[in-house]
Amino acid sequence: MTSMLSIHDLHVTVGGKEILNGLSLEVGTGEVHAIMGPNGSGKSTLAYLLAGRPGYEVTAGTVRYEGRDLLTLAPEERARAGLFLGFQYPVEIPGVNNVYLLKAAVNAARQLRGLPEVDAFEFLGLVREKMKLMHMEDSFLSRGVNEGFSGGEKKRNEILQMLVLEPRLAILDETDSGLDIDALKVVAAGVNSQRSPQSSCVLVTHYQRLLEYVVPDFVHVLVRGRIAKSGDRTLALELERRGYDWVAGEAA
Amino acid sequence: MSTPLSARIVEEYASAVRAHASAPDGPRHAAIEALAAKGLPSSRDENWKYANLRSLEGQRFVPATQAPPANEAGASAPANLAPEIPGYSRYVFIDGVFAPQLSAALAATPARISSGAPRSPMRALGSDERFALLNQAFATDGAAIHVPAGAAGAEARAQVELVFVASAPAKAGASYPRIELRLDSGADLALIERHVSEGTEPSFVNSAVSVALERGAQLQHYRLQQLNARSTLFDTLSADLGERAVYRLHAINTGAQAARSTLALRLCGEGADLTLAVATLGERQQVQDTYAIVEHAAPDSRTTQTFRGIAAGRARVAFNGKIVVSRTARGTDTRQSLRGLLAGPEAEIDLRPQLEIYTDEVRCSHGATAGKLDEDMLFYLLSRGLTPDAAQRLLKWAFLEDVIAQMGLPPLRRQVEEHLAEHLRDHTLRELL
Helix, strand or coil: CCEEEEEEEEEEEECCEEEEEEEEEEEECCCEEEEECCCCCCHHHHHHHHHCCCCCEEEEEEEEECCEEHHHCCHHHHHHCCEEEECCCCCCEEEEEHHHHHHHHHHHHHHHCCCCCCCHHHHHHHHHHHHHHCCCCHHHHHCEECCCCCHHHHHHHHHHHHHHHCCCEEEEECCCCCCCHHHHHHHHHHHHHHCECCEEEEEEECCCHHHHCCCCCEEEEEECCEEEEEECHHHHHHHHHHCCHHHHHHHC | CCCHHHHHHHHHHHHHHHHHCCCCCHHHHHHHHHHHHHCCCCCCCHHHCCCCHHHHCCCCCCECCCCCCCCCCCCCCCCCCCCCCCCCEEEEEECCEECHHHCCCCCCCCCEEEEECCCCCCCCCHHHHHHHHHHHHHCCCEEEEEECCCCCCCCCCEEEEEEEEECCCCCCCEECCEEEEEECCCCEEEEEEEEEECCCCCCEEEEEEEEEECCCCEEEEEEEEECCCCCEEEEEEEEEECCCCEEEEEEEECCCCEEEEEEEEEECCCCCEEEEEEEEEECCCCEEEEEEEEEECCCCCEEEEEEEEEECCCCEEEEEEEEEECCCCCCCEEEEEEEEEECCCCCEEEEEEEEEECCCCCEEEEEEEEECCCHHHHHHHHCCCCCHHHHHHHHHHHHHHHHHCCCCCHHHHHHHHHHHHHHCCCHHHHHHC
C-alpha cells in the first residue's frame, strides 16, 4: 500500500479553541475510509482543514498528501493536485453558471499539468453523461451554481463535480445528510463509480446508512478531536446498535 | 443663489452670444437666467454630496467649436465603437454636433427623428435641474424623437440608437448631448443611448434627456456610459409616465473619471409601470454617482428598482434612490433592491434608500446592503481550483448579472458583457457568453 494521506498527531484550534487534539490517520491509495462520530467531535473541522479553509490554526502535527506537505499548499493548489471536498452545505452562487464553474475547474487542473483547455463541445457531452448518472435534468446546465437547488440537488451537484473533476482524494463531508433513500442511492452510485485502485475517498458521516451502499475498507470513530477506535465496516454496524457513548466511554 | 462658478458660466454664455452675434434665443436666455439665479450645487447640498463637483472647476463651458468637416471623411466615429445592433437605426453626434455622414437617414424609422437646437425646455425639476439648464443654455444639436400614435402594424416598435461621442478636450469646450423623446398613446420605442470617447482627451459632457410617455406607450431604454477614464459627465434625465405607460430603463455605467446621473421619474398616470435597473463598475479613482427620484402621483402604479455597484481600487460608487408615494397614489407597488460590493480596501460604496409615503394601501419593499465578496463563495471556488484572482472576478461578474440579465436585447447584452469582461480583465469570462 502506498500512502495517499498521512495525518500525524494533528492539533487544530478554531478561534482559540482546540477542536482536533492529536488526530492521526493513514489513508492508502485505492482505499475508502469512513469517519464517524458524534456532533462536535471535529469531523467537519477535519474536512475543511484538509481543503484549506481559512480560520483553522494548526498548532502541532503534520499532514502529508502524496508525500507532499499539504498544509503549505493554498486551497486552489490542493484542488489542482487532485484533492476534492464535497461540502456539507454547498454554497449558492447566483450568476455563476454551473457548467462554467465545472469547465473553469477542469481547465485549472489541466493548466497545472501543461494540458490545453478542454474542447467545449466534448466537455458538454461528458457533463451530460455524468448528469445522467446523477439523475439530473438538463435545465441544470443553464442554472446558477446551486441557485435555488433543494438540499438533495445540492448534494448531487457536489458528486457531479467530483465525477467531472476525477480527484485522487475525495473528502465527502456528510454528503448523505438530508437525503431521502432514493437520492442516497443515486449519490452512493456516483461515489462507487469513482472508486478505483488509483483514488481514495474519505467519507465523513454521522450515520452508517450511507455505508450500506458505499462499503468502506475502514471505519474510524472520532471523539473529542481524535480517533478513538478504528475497525472494518462491522464497526459502523456496532455503532448503529450501541451508539457513540459506548466508544466515548471506552476512550475516556 | 449665484455661485462663482455659475457667474463664470453666465459670463462665458454672454461672450459666446457676442462672438456669434446670434439672434436672441428665448429658451437659452431663460435657462441661463434660471441657472444664474439658482447657482450650481455644492457638496453641501443633500443630493450632491457624493458627486465629484470639483471636476467642474477647470472646465470651459461653451460648446467645443467643432468646425464642420471639410469632407465626408472629416469626422469619424471611434475605431472601437461597438457594431450596430441589427434592426436599429444609428445616429451619431460628435461633441454634441450631429454627424449625418455617420448616421442613418433621418426619419427612416417609424419614429420621427430630427436634429437641431433644443426645442422645448425640460420640465421643471426644482433644484435637481441645474445641469439640465446648463444643457439647455448651450446645447448645439439634439435628437428629437417622436413616435406617433397608431403606428401599429407588423413593425410597430421603432428601434433607434443614439451615439454621443466626446472627443474635444475640456479646455476647448464642452459637449452637450440632448434627447427629447415623445411617445404618443400606445407607441412603442426601443432606444439605445451610448456615451463613448474618441481618443484619450479629458472631455466634459453634460447631457440632458427628457421623456414623455403618453397613455399605454412603451419605452425600452438602454443607456451605456463608456466615456474614457479622464472624462467628466453630468447627466440629467426626466421622464413622465402617463396612464399604463411602461418604461424600462437599463443603465450600465463603467466609464468616466467623474460621473453623475440625476434621474427624475414621475408616474403620473394610473397603472404606470417603471423598471429602473442600474449597474455601475467603479475602478481606480473613479467617482460614479447616481441620484434617482421616483414620484408616484397616480393610483396602482408600480416601480421595480435594482442597483448593483462595484467599487474597486479607490473608487467611490454611490446610489441615492428616493421614492415618493403621494397622497393620490393608492395601490402603489414599489420594490427597491440596492446592493454594493466593496472590492478594494480604499474603495467606497454609498447606498441611500429613501422612502416617503403619504397614503395608505401601498406595498413598498426595500433592501440595501453593501459588503465585501462573500468568503464562503470565494472558498467554494478556490476549493474547485480557481485562483483567488479568477474567483474574485467571477464573483464580481455574477454580482452585476442581476442587472445585466434583465436586458431584453440579447445582442446588446452580449456587447455589454464583453465590455464588462474587458473591464474585469478576464477574457476567460467571455466563455460565459
